[in-house]
Structure formats: structure tokens, C-alpha cells
Amino acid sequence: MAIDSVTQLLDKLPAVLKRDLEKNLCVCNEVSKMAIINAIAQGASTVEEVKKQTYATMGAGCCTQQVERLIELINGQSQDG
Numbered sequence: 001m002a003i004d005s006v007t008q009l010l011d012k013l014p015a016v017l018k019r020d021l022e023k024n025l026c027v028c029n030e031v032s033k034m035a036i037i038n039a040i041a042q043g044a045s046t047v048e049e050v051k052k053q054t055y056a057t058m059g060a061g062c063c064t065q066q067v068e069r070l071i072e073l074i075n076g077q078s079q080d081g
């Protein structure tokens with residue numbers, strides 16, 4: 001089930017964001033983009049929740065915007081242009 005829902009979530013992402021899934025989105029804590037997407041798939045709907053589950057953004061916070069963007073895109077709440 002988890003795999004299916006992750007696949008569905010990935011379908012929502014623009015191609016550019018589906019690349020490099022195995023690479024670290026959070027380089028400070030070595031958290032892969034896929035790990036973050038998985039956390040969102042499992043219900044993390046805020047940066048705080050992603051942080052708790054994956055430790056992403058807990059370094060210098062440099063990936064916070066990218067995590068926010070992934071949450072927005074996956075949850076379909078994008079409000080910025």
C-alpha cells in the first residue's frame with residue numbers, strides 16, 4: 001500500500017522534482033529526497049513533522065524551502081506562483 005501511494009504522490013511532482021530521488025535533499029543530515037517523500041506519504045504535512053520523522057532541516061535549515069515545496073506539491077496546497 002505504501003508503495004502505491006508513494007507512486008501516486010510521485011505522479012504529482014513535476015519531472016524536475018522526480019529526478020535524483022536517491023540523492024540527499026538534506027545534505028546536512030544526509031536525508032534523501034525519497035525519504036522525505038516517504039515521510040510526506042505517511043502523513044507528515046508540515047516541515048515540523050518531516051523534521052521529526054527524517055531529521056531533514058535539522059542542520060542549518062538550508063533545505064527547509066525545498067521540503068516545504070515538496071509538501072505543497074504533494075498535498076496540492078501550492079499557493080505561490
Ligand code: FES
Pocket residue numbers: 025026027028029056057058059060061062063064
Ligand atoms: S540541507 Fe537540510 S538542514 Fe541543511
